[in-house]
Amino acid sequence: MVKVLTIASGKGGTGKTTVTINLGTMLAQYGKKTFIMDADIGMANVGLLIGLDNVPVTLHEVLAGKASIQEAIYDGPGGLKVIPSGISLQGFQEANPERLKDVLKDIVDRCDFLLIDAPAGISRDGVIPLAVADGVILVVNPELSSIVDALKTKILTEVVGGNVIGVIVNRTSPENTEYVVQKMEKVLGANVIGSIPDDPGVKKAAAAKTPIVLKYPLSDFSRSVKRIAAKLAGVQAAETAEVSSEKFVDRFARALFRGKR
Ligand SMILES: Nc1ncnc2c1ncn2[C@@H]1O[C@H](COP(=O)(O)OP(=O)(O)OP(=O)(O)O)[C@@H](O)[C@H]1O
Ligand SMILES: [Mg+2]
Numbered sequence: 001m002v003k004v005l006t007i008a009s010g011k012g013g014t015g016k017t018t019v020t021i022n023l024g025t026m027l028a029q030y031g032k033k034t035f036i037m038d039a040d041i042g043m044a045n046v047g048l049l050i051g052l053d054n055v056p057v058t059l060h061e062v063l064a065g066k067a068s069i070q071e072a073i074y075d076g077p078g079g080l081k082v083i084p085s086g087i088s089l090q091g092f093q094e095a096n097p098e099r100l101k102d103v104l105k106d107i108v109d110r111c112d113f114l115l116i117d118a119p120a121g122i123s124r125d126g127v128i129p130l131a132v133a134d135g136v137i138l139v140v141n142p143e144l145s146s147i148v149d150a151l152k153t154k155i156l157t158e159v160v161g162g163n164v165i166g167v168i169v170n171r172t173s174p175e176n177t178e179y180v181v182q183k184m185e186k187v188l189g190a191n192v193i194g195s196i197p198d199d200p201g202v203k204k205a206a207a208a209k210t211p212i213v214l215k216y217p218l219s220d221f222s223r224s225v226k227r228i229a230a231k232l233a234g235v236q237a238a239e240t241a242e243v244s245s246e247k248f249v250d251r252f253a254r255a256l257f258r259g260k261r
Helices: 016-029 059-063 089-094 097-105 124-132 144-159 177-188 201-207 220-233 237-257
Strands: 004-008 034-038 081-083 113-117 135-140 164-172 192-197
Touching: 004 016, 004 124, 016 034, 016 113, 016 135, 016 164, 016 220, 059 089, 059 097, 097 124, 124 144, 135 144, 135 177, 144 164, 144 177, 164 177, 177 192, 192 220
Parallel strands: 004 113, 004 135, 034 081, 034 113, 135 164, 164 192
Antiparallel strands: none
8 A cells, every 4th residue: 555655746835845745634534543654854835734833842853863763652633643853954954754655664563554745856865755655745836947847857767766656746736737737647647636726715714824624724725625534545436425414404504403413
């Protein structure tokens, strides 16, 4: 089973961290034991976005050999487990990304999914997460520079013995989604496992340090992420619908019987 997934892109700013946090939260909501790890050890953002930016032990200390991975696991939103990275320059310098593979051995048995938020670019700390995962998911924007860099990352992943299992197209608009998805599959030679619309709620949720899927669960953004999570978790799409329709039926019944139920 594919359980260690690296979320990568090539080009910076395509939405890797946003996807990692929200997809991770949704997988956890589907009852999957899910960890997310901020492997962007130079420009860590995960902690900042979910209110775990002031923790004593991070992936920096673990990769520096100063702490065990168990000490760097924190409770995140919606049942998610989070391994944040530090933000200090010294911590970055002391962290050795080569240790990542050994670190993973200590957590894979404890989870159903581990999502690794990778850095942009093709630095050493960016390449290692491509090689150590069971599968790589590329987050691509519907623009040429993003597609070209994603293609480079796909080739690099294969060179280092990794495997791209799919593409998420992020920041689509209703007019271009279908065309863009077809183009991506053709150019990247990889399956598009979902598309996520551009959504102003992303910035508001970041300011509130809450995943969008929890803050705006009924938004198109959240529905898209839910579909992708259901696919990865092997949950029937119908089940997604059932969850919400059950809640609706409950609410409806309560309103009808006014507390007699
Ligand atoms: N679907 C979306 N709709 C609107 N804004 C988005 C969406 N996805 C990401 N963004 C915004 O784009 C910016 C970059 O997102 P994010 O930090 O997730 O990208 P990244 O790939 O992790 O970046 P980096 O390469 O710097 O690590 C952020 O300001 C985020 O709020
Ligand atoms: Mg990021």
